[in-house]
Amino acid sequence: MILAKRELLEAIGRKNGLRFDPPVPEEEIDQVSIDLRLGIRFSYLKKLPACVASVYVDHSLMNGDYWEEVIQEEYSLKSGEFVLAETLEKVTLPANLVGFVEGRSTWARVGVTVHVTAPKIDPGFSNHIRLEMANLGPFPIRLRAKIDKPCQLILFRTTSTIPKGDLYGAKSTDVYQFVDSAILSKH
Numbered sequence: 001m002i003l004a005k006r007e008l009l010e011a012i013g014r015k016n017g018l019r020f021d022p023p024v025p026e027e028e029i030d031q032v033s034i035d036l037r038l039g040i041r042f043s044y045l046k047k048l049p050a051c052v053a054s055v056y057v058d059h060s061l062m063n064g065d066y067w068e069e070v071i072q073e074e075y076s077l078k079s080g081e082f083v084l085a086e087t088l089e090k091v092t093l094p095a096n097l098v099g100f101v102e103g104r105s106t107w108a109r110v111g112v113t114v115h116v117t118a119p120k121i122d123p124g125f126s127n128h129i130r131l132e133m134a135n136l137g138p139f140p141i142r143l144r145a146k147i148d149k150p151c152q153l154i155l156f157r158t159t160s161t162i163p164k165g166d167l168y169g170a171k172s173t174d175v176y177q178f179v180d181s182a183i184l185s186k187h
Contacts (some may be wrong), residue, residue: 002155014094036089037145039128039138041138042070042083042085043067073145075145090127091121095162113134115151121166123167
């Protein structure tokens with residue numbers, strides 16, 4: 001079941017319920033979604049040295065050797081460029097909710113994909129949501145931290161509460177839980 005505005009407000013108000021830090025203003029809660037703002041952290045892949053023809057896609061690619069990270073109020077996303085951004089809000093999901101992050105159509109209409117893949121946010125997740133953003137349009141797009149709302153969070157109630165040991169963050173393989181950086185420094 002997708003949560004409607006009334007259920008979203010109730011979930012936010014519950015002890016041990018849905019939490020946002022900083023809090024989401026009520027006007028950002030729509031009929032069945034919550035608009036999230038861009039944070040100030042942007043990460044992009046460094047240019048490969050000429051002697052490297054390709055890389056493997058595994059967790060080793062997420063270490064700092066391949067990434068450059070900047071903290072700034074604005075970021076220019078050039079045509080054909082990809083960046084990892086994050087939401088301003090740290091989102092904490094309780095054991096009975098799962099979220100899906102989706103881009104907003106206004107952004108898609110100028111060629112910006114906001115969350116390329118992996119939209120699922122598991123029960124127990126507690127962090128800023130990483131946004132995989134690419135500019136497929138013909139001109140640069142200025143990304144404004146704390147202002148732009150490029151994505152929306154849609155929440156679903158699970159059919160049963162997820163046991164504590166199965167929540168996201170309980171296993172060592174849940175590498176994106178509580179990581180303060182948009183890139184993984186421990187891999």
